[in-house]
Amino acid sequence: MLHTLLPCDVVVVEAEDGMWEGYLHPDEATSIARAFPGRRREFTAGRACARAALARLGVTPRPLLCDADRVPQWPPGTTGSITHCDGYCAAAVAWQAKVRGVGIDAEVLTPLGKEVELICSPAELQGGVQAGLPAAFVANVIFSAKESFYKCYYPLARQFLEFSDVEIIVIDDGCFEARLVNHSLPDMLGFRHCRGRFALHQGHVFAAVVL
Template sequence: MNRLPHCCAPLQHHWPLPHPVPGAVLVSCAFDPANLAADDFRRAAIEPTPSLQRSVAKRQAEYLAGRVCARAALQRLDGRDYLPATGDDRAPLWPAGISGSITHGKGWAAAVVARSSDCQGLGLDQENLLETERAERLMGEILTADELQRMDRSQLSLTTTLTFSLKESLFKALYPIVHKRFYFEHAELLEWSADGHARLRLLTDLSPLWCHGREIQGQFSLQGDQLLSLVSV
């Protein structure tokens, strides 16, 4: 029987974003690498890879938390007991007919899943708000020239972090569909609002369907200095 690792707090079955996605299930948990126990992988019935065994406690705890959430989300979705492995591209390997995404940040992890018939792609990303000085340094790498021109400098930290996170979520949602990598300069955040709504646009051709100019809706929530974003297609 699968048990919760010592490093993980009880699982939360909830929807921490403003707009529910029909058919999707999200599970999250807090985790603390300081509480990682020697038997946590065995307790959770998760087999660590050799590289994971050699990694630091933080990496082991966040991996455990993310996979525990993913397995619980799949169980809630359709009753299956399935643990996503990791592909050569380091992305989770979901069962046939399932879309999903895993994220983990500072002490928190989550997974979202849905049947592919309900949702073709899902991208979930959690970030800590960038400090203003770091946002200043990174904004030129994350934002396009047009995004920089539209930016409200009074919200520099939030805008830079949000743009980063939504583009990460967009990549996670589309990469399993198009099987083609793309980067920050290949999409732009057109607009976002305080109610958690966002709109993005592709600036490159990824496939005949996902081409330059295609617009995609996103959403986000902000709790303290923790930002969570989701792109579903």
């Protein structure tokens, strides 16, 4: 599904059954050795998806380790993003010469509770409904859109974000614009907003942005 939300310059690989228990480079395995089994499965699937996607770009396989900020250290000249939720995992990669940054997110589509007030502004919720989204899942779309924006933003700006720092404007049923509205925060290579796409599919919400 995520590949339908991204341009052709971005390679997307979704996890297949064998990837959840697949191979990890020893250095990757060391970095996740103390994690719970569920987290190790997600990590393993994410690395398998990333290796497969990079291979499609023609990049020689190598360990995909994280830096001190827990950001994957993509091979020189490439950029990427990994997402996982219950039963789903995917990676998206691209050459930086064609894509400055990418962020993907997948979430199980379940109604949110009181946390909606922390994630979404009244204007964002109203805008989603006016754009034609099912009222019960507007908050899910906004949450996933903000997560995908953050995954694109943080590796470039190295700045944590609060939900209120970003405004999501749902343009129609499938597209949104993410705007960095806290003007005290650094931009992304001169950009303070970007377009993204989303989809509701088989009990999940998917969102993706590129810069």
